[in-house]
Amino acid sequence: MSKDASKGLIGWKPINDRLITARFNTNYGKLSIIQCYTPTNEDTDEMKEEFYNTLILLIQEVPKHDVLMVMGDLNAKVGQDNTGFENIMGKEAVGLINDNGERLIEMCITNNLVIGGSLFQHKNIHKTTWTSPSGRLHNQIDHIMINSKWRTSLQDVRAMRDQNYKEHFKLELRNHFELLEQIPIEYVNVKWEKLSSIYKHCSDKILGIRKGKRKDWMSMETWQMVEDRKIIKELLTSSEEGTKATLKGKLRLNK
Structure with a gap:
């Protein structure tokens, strides 16, 4: 923490290897944070239920007047469809909901929490927080929740590259x-x-x-003309004879 933040720290408590809490003094009142590391979607139902039961008890212990934030690696995909859940999430999440996502939404409904990452418009690279080793699959599994009373105080949620x-x-x-x-x-x-x-x-x-997906209103001939125009522009500005020969070869192939 920064020095200023550490001055506001009232106390912190490690619960287990998946949960830790901290409470701060702020200019606007008290702030309680619960940091999470949820079992993966493939873990057993017993592990998930034990985790959420403990998390709910921690939430219930937070003083009613505190700003409450629950955050961390929830291993949960909540999806874009917020039908019936408008009070606790928006439409800006990524992908499709999974089992952990359903559990997270149920927990938020029960405890009046709002899923911050679903509220704000950003490019997907600024929403997703997990990437597969191949680099092709991206998921939004880390989340920040805030009690609904303070929803309007949450100004943005954004993942960094x-x-x-x-x-x-x-x-x-x-x-x-x-x-x-x-x-x-x-x-x-x-x-x-x-x-x-x-x-x-x-x-x-x-x-x-x-x-990329080409727009249907442009024909293949039009696209070819666009490509040829790019090649001609490069040809006119290039000073390397080898490069010019390569570009001329591309133009001949396009005819």
Whole structure:
């Protein structure tokens, strides 16, 4: 915690390996926080029920006038459909609801909590908090809940981009650059093509490939004209003879 936050700390209590609580003095009253690490969706019903029973008891112990925040890795997908749950969530969550999501929603209804991450519009990269090893699957499983009395005080909930992407990308580039250094400096065009290939390969491997969807109102001929225009523009601005030859070859293939 920052020094200012530590001055406001009234007390904290570790409950078990999945739950911890803390209480703070603020300018607007007392703030109680319950930090969670919920069993995964694949864990047994007994484990999930034990966790939620303990969590509900902790919530009930919080003084009624406190601002209450329940937050952490809930391993729960609540989905975008808030039909019947409008009082406790919005429509800005990601994906489809799972078993843990149903349990979380039920707990929020019982204890008058609002799921903050479902309220605010953001790009999915600023909502999802878990990424599969392949980089293709993204889930929103970390959540911040606040008691409904203080719903309007919650101004935003946003996930920050994972810095692991940056580190993995740098490592992948470094490994490939070792091969690039073996190409003699006089082979400029070969080195440039290899460099371009390395960046594309590393981007595809670390970030994945997003398949674009072309708009139906544009014909294939129109799209081809757009591509040709880009090639011609590059051809006019390029000073490398090897690059010009490659671009001219692309134009011939398009005819």
